[in-house]
Amino acid sequence: MATNPTYQEVLHWASSFLEEHQLDGRASERLLLERLNWNKTDLILAFKTEISTETKAQLEKDIDALINGEALQHILGYEWFYDRQFKVTKDTLIPRPETEEIIEKFLTMNAPEKGRLAVLDIGTGSGAIAITVKKERPQDCVTAVDISKKALLVAKENATLLEAEVLFLEGDLTEPVAKKQFDVVISNPPYISEEEKPLVDEVVLTNEPHLALFAKENGLAIYQRLAKELPSLMKPKGQIVVEIGFKQGKAVAALFQEAFPASHVTIEKDLTGHDRMIFVQLP
Incomplete structure (x- = not known):
């Protein structure tokens, strides 16, 4: 037999x-x-x-x-992020392990006993950052923004599945929250330059939204806008955490230092030793 x-x-x-x-x-x-x-x-x-x-x-x-040519995460229909399962589709960026370090930085700087924070996630995609923040610090008031209606549908579904109360708003960067203020702003924006497109893996190009991957001005366009728009949104002693490309540390740090001259701006490295995020601590 x-x-x-x-x-x-x-x-x-x-x-x-x-x-x-x-x-x-x-x-x-x-x-x-x-x-x-x-x-x-x-x-x-x-x-x-x-x-x-x-x-x-x-x-x-x-x-x-x-x-x-299908992405592994799309075959499964999900990806793990901070030990939670998030639905992903071709309308959302697939969460990366490196982005978990943004969560680690946020949690390190905001101890559990710290009071309620107003947190904004700009360019939420699948909702991974916003939902994780809410699950790790349930006392916080979390708002998430994305320009993509389809991405927001996925994010809302993930929030429902993971029982996380997050306010999702559709719009371009800070536009939906222009009259609000926040203690913490977190973002993993598009930062790959158009010139670098030939270097990007074909599976990524085929399976993930280019709107969430590429930015003009050598990949700095969204950081330039954030540096211009965020000062009016930040509360005193606020924090900004943005993910960056590994070659963008000095350029992005300079943008935020100019926008927040009295603030402490640092370039943070990931576990591999590459520049991974910019952290801004307001006075």
Whole structure:
């Protein structure tokens, strides 16, 4: 009687097949673990056992989708961010692990015992930053803005699924909140220059909204606008945290230092040692 191959054999085939197509072979293991809701230990324990026909068929379908240029997160329909599952579509930027460091910075600077803060997330996309802020500090009043109506629909769905009370507003950067003031403004804006587009992975270009990726003025256009628009929105002793491209630290820091001359502006590095964010502490 014919038997199915083992998990180990199927994963070896899948990873080799992906690598033959210049793709990351490790994606096959992640797809399998996510589909089965397993951790690595579960997989190791099952390594030598026979894979089910259904699981093998699903993995083959997923590998085929990867080969055809679909993003892994879109195949699954979600991505993990700060240990929570967020729905993602082609209308939203896929949350990156590096962006979790923005959350870490925010939480480090705002201890749990600190009172209620008014927090604004500009360019919320899937809602990952705004929702995470609300879940980690439930006392805060969180507002999230995006210019994309379709992205906001995804963000609202994530907020509902994760039971996070966030006010979502449609509009261009600070326009929907022009008459309000905030203790903290957080943003992961588009910052890739048009000139860098040929260097961007084809999977990213095909699967993620260019509106959330690219910016004019050498990638600095949104930072220039934020530096101009944020001073009227900030409360005394407020904070601004923005993600940046790894070559943009000095340029973006200079923009915010000029906009907030009495403030302390620092370039913060990520875990790999690259410039990752600008932090502004108002007096």
